[in-house]
Amino acid sequence: MTAALLSSLTDGAAADRPDALSFAGRTLSREDLLGAAGAVAHRISGAECVAVRATATAETAAAVVGGLLAGVPVVPLPPDAGPVERRHILRDSGAELVLGGESGQAGQDGEAGEDGDTGVASVPVDLRERADHPERTVDPDRPALILYTSGTTGAPKGVLIPHDAIAACLDGLADVWQWTAEDTLVHGLPLFHVHGLVLGVLGALRTGCRLVHTGRPTPEAYASAGGSLYFGVPTVWSRVVRDPGAARRLAGARLLVSGSAALPAPVFRELEALTGQRPVERYGMTETLITVAARADGERVPGRVGVPLPGTRTRLAAVEDGGGIGELEVSGPTLFSGYLGRPEETARAHTADGWFRTGDIAALDPDGTHRIVGRASTDLIKSGGYRIGAGEVENALLDHPAVAEAAVVGLPHDDLGQEIVAYVVADGVTEQALIDFVAGQLSVHKRPRRVRFLEALPRNAMGKPQKKLLEGM
Incomplete structure (x- = not known):
C-alpha cells in the first residue's frame, strides 16, 4: 500500500533537512518534495495511468511520488527515447498524461500542452506548488509502476510492479546492507530503471537517508559527494578506477554497490586496492526487482552476487553433469504481477508451480552464494x-x-x-x-x-x- 511504501516520507518518520535531496546540486527538503508531490497527486487524481519523463531531476522524483500518493500507476519514460519507442510505450500503457515534459512541450503559464506527436497531454511539474497529500487506500490490484523492458526480444513489454513488491525489495536491501537513515546515498544513474529510480530514489525515501544524485556519474562527482553508500553500474566503477585520485576519495564510504551487469573481476580488485574495501554486488531484473545481494557483513568475492533477500527463494533448473549450472528461477515477495496486456507471455515466464524463469544462467556455491554466468539465450x-x-x-x-x-x-x-x-x-x-x-x-x-x-x-x-x-x- 502507498502509505506503507512511503511511510518515512508521509509520517515524518525521517528527520528533515534543507538538503535532504539533491539533484545535480539543486536541493530540497522532504517537506518540499511531499508538498510538490501532493500537488501532482491532486492534479492526476482519477487517471488510469500517467507517464513521467524520467530526467535526472527533482521534478521526476516529485512526479513519481505524486503518482504513488494518488494510487495512479506511473510509467517512467526514458528522456532520450526515440519517437517509435515513445509512441509504443504511451499507447501500450494507456497513459493519459505525461508529467514533466520537455521545455516547449507544455503550454504557457503551467497549462497542459501536448507531448510531441503522440497526442497525449503533457503537464509540467512545478516544485513550488504545494498541496497536502491525499489520504487514500490504494487498490492492491493496481501497480505502483509500469516499467518497460529493453525490447531485446521484440517490442518493449510493460512490467507491472506492485507497491508491496517495492516495499519488500527495499526492506530486504535495508536489512542486508544495514541501510539506515544515517546514510547518505550517492548515485548518478538514470531514473527510468529499477537501479536508479526504485533503489536510488524510493530507497532513500523509504529508509529516510539523505540522497545526492550527481546528475552524471563521473568519478569527480562521486568523489566530491561525501556519501556513505554509493550505487553504480560496472561502467561507472571502471571509470572510477581509471581516476585513482577520485577513487581514493571514496575510501571513507561504508559501501560501494555495483549492479545492472556483472562487475569485471579486475575492476573489483582495483576498487579494493584504491579504496580499501571490496564492492558489494547484487542481482535482479525488472520483473523481480532485487532478489539476491551480498551482505554488508558477509564475504565479498568477485563474481559472487550474494544470497537471497529475506522471503526470497531461488533454485536452478535443468542442472546437468559437466557444469553444475542452470537457469535461475525465483519465488518471493519482490516479483512483478505480470506483463501488461500479455497473459500468454506472463504464463510462459513462469513454471507450472509459479516460479519466475529469469533466463539467467547461475551456479550455487556450497554456502548458498550465487554466481551469474550469463543469459540462457546467449551465454x-x-x-x-x-x-x-x-x-x-x-x-x-x-x-x-x-x-x-x-x-x-x-x-x-x-x-x-x-x-x-x-x-x-x-x-x-x-x-x-x-x-x-x-x-x-x-x-x-x-x-x-x-x-x-x-x-x-x-x-x-x-x-x-x-x-x-x-x-x-
Whole structure:
C-alpha cells in the first residue's frame, strides 16, 4: 500500500533537512518534495495511468511520488527515447498524461500542452506548488509502476510492479546492507530503471537517508559527494578506477554497490586496492526487482552476487553433469504481477508451480552464494558435452593484463556442437597466449577455441555487449 511504501516520507518518520535531496546540486527538503508531490497527486487524481519523463531531476522524483500518493500507476519514460519507442510505450500503457515534459512541450503559464506527436497531454511539474497529500487506500490490484523492458526480444513489454513488491525489495536491501537513515546515498544513474529510480530514489525515501544524485556519474562527482553508500553500474566503477585520485576519495564510504551487469573481476580488485574495501554486488531484473545481494557483513568475492533477500527463494533448473549450472528461477515477495496486456507471455515466464524463469544462467556455491554466468539465450554454451557460462570465461580473459574488454559466445561447430569464441580488445598479446591463459585459469574445456581482436565491443545504452552483433563479425 502507498502509505506503507512511503511511510518515512508521509509520517515524518525521517528527520528533515534543507538538503535532504539533491539533484545535480539543486536541493530540497522532504517537506518540499511531499508538498510538490501532493500537488501532482491532486492534479492526476482519477487517471488510469500517467507517464513521467524520467530526467535526472527533482521534478521526476516529485512526479513519481505524486503518482504513488494518488494510487495512479506511473510509467517512467526514458528522456532520450526515440519517437517509435515513445509512441509504443504511451499507447501500450494507456497513459493519459505525461508529467514533466520537455521545455516547449507544455503550454504557457503551467497549462497542459501536448507531448510531441503522440497526442497525449503533457503537464509540467512545478516544485513550488504545494498541496497536502491525499489520504487514500490504494487498490492492491493496481501497480505502483509500469516499467518497460529493453525490447531485446521484440517490442518493449510493460512490467507491472506492485507497491508491496517495492516495499519488500527495499526492506530486504535495508536489512542486508544495514541501510539506515544515517546514510547518505550517492548515485548518478538514470531514473527510468529499477537501479536508479526504485533503489536510488524510493530507497532513500523509504529508509529516510539523505540522497545526492550527481546528475552524471563521473568519478569527480562521486568523489566530491561525501556519501556513505554509493550505487553504480560496472561502467561507472571502471571509470572510477581509471581516476585513482577520485577513487581514493571514496575510501571513507561504508559501501560501494555495483549492479545492472556483472562487475569485471579486475575492476573489483582495483576498487579494493584504491579504496580499501571490496564492492558489494547484487542481482535482479525488472520483473523481480532485487532478489539476491551480498551482505554488508558477509564475504565479498568477485563474481559472487550474494544470497537471497529475506522471503526470497531461488533454485536452478535443468542442472546437468559437466557444469553444475542452470537457469535461475525465483519465488518471493519482490516479483512483478505480470506483463501488461500479455497473459500468454506472463504464463510462459513462469513454471507450472509459479516460479519466475529469469533466463539467467547461475551456479550455487556450497554456502548458498550465487554466481551469474550469463543469459540462457546467449551465454549458455554447450560444447563437447559441457555446459559453460560465458561470463566465467570473460572474467578469466579480463584477468590478463593486456585485455581491456572481452565478450564470449558459442558458435556452431560440427564436432563440439558449439565452440567457445572470444572477442577481445587487447594490445601486445597473441591469440594462443590468451587461449593458454584461460586454460591455466579454468578447466581446459572452458578455454576459447578462437580469439578475435576488435577495436571496441558493440554495446547498448546500459554498457552491455551486444553479442548478437558479435556473431557476425
